[in-house]
Amino acid sequence: MKEDGFTLIEMLMVLGIISTLVLLAFPLQFNVLKEQEEKQFLKTLASDVLYIQQRSTLTSGMNRIIFNENSYRIIVDGRPSMNRAYPKGLTIDTRTDRNITFNYNGNIKNPRTLYLVSSLNSYRMVFPFGKGRFYLERQ
Template sequence: MPPSKNGFTLIEVLFSLAILMVIIALFSPLQINQLNQLKENRFLELLEYDVLYIQSRARMYENERVLIRFYADEYRIIEGMNTNEVRPYPTGLSIDTFGRREIYFNTNGTFIQPRTVRVYGIYKSYRLTFPLGKGRFYIAEI
């Protein structure tokens, strides 16, 4: 009886793995870029929700200041003397507040010190505008 050939040779398996590795090497940088872009977008959405959160808390509490304070690698939501949340920036993202590092509202829901904040990401940069006499801020891609 002749021997049966039911399997692959070692050379065939290595050749198939080499082709697979080339395909993975070509497409993985694209996925990493998309993942980093999604992290930046998610961070901006979270920052927007946090600003709305401190605005609603400022309307509820007249005696206690609720604010967002920006640091070099994170921002914090501070209520009175307590830090409620710490939000780290995604890798490669930085924020320039042009002076004062806090954002807070008065009891009417308007910004105490209107300003522009710049967010510099790996792929895109954004301008956050906190206008005078308004309670809503705007995010624009630069």
């Protein structure tokens, strides 16, 4: 009588190889997810800065962004509008003046450079003199 099939040892070896490959692939997937979350945060931050800049040309009220330790707050017409938390592991250097304010014609009142550091990357967020938008440099 001929029996076809796999022995228990063969099955255990195949399962061991598959589980090792799955364990190695999981951290790679996690880093991709963190990187996408960071990119989305930076896009949202850029949109919020542009919103405040445009809003300052339309109204005479106080429009600004205040960077805190774990989040940033958007102030529209002197009233808190939104509070956005940073992704886990991302910090913004808040040792200098934490306010980003634009005057009535869209020029920044307090040009500066802010530093963003995450577990994956570090960035310089530069607010230059004049009407231009800020730009982000990956370091």
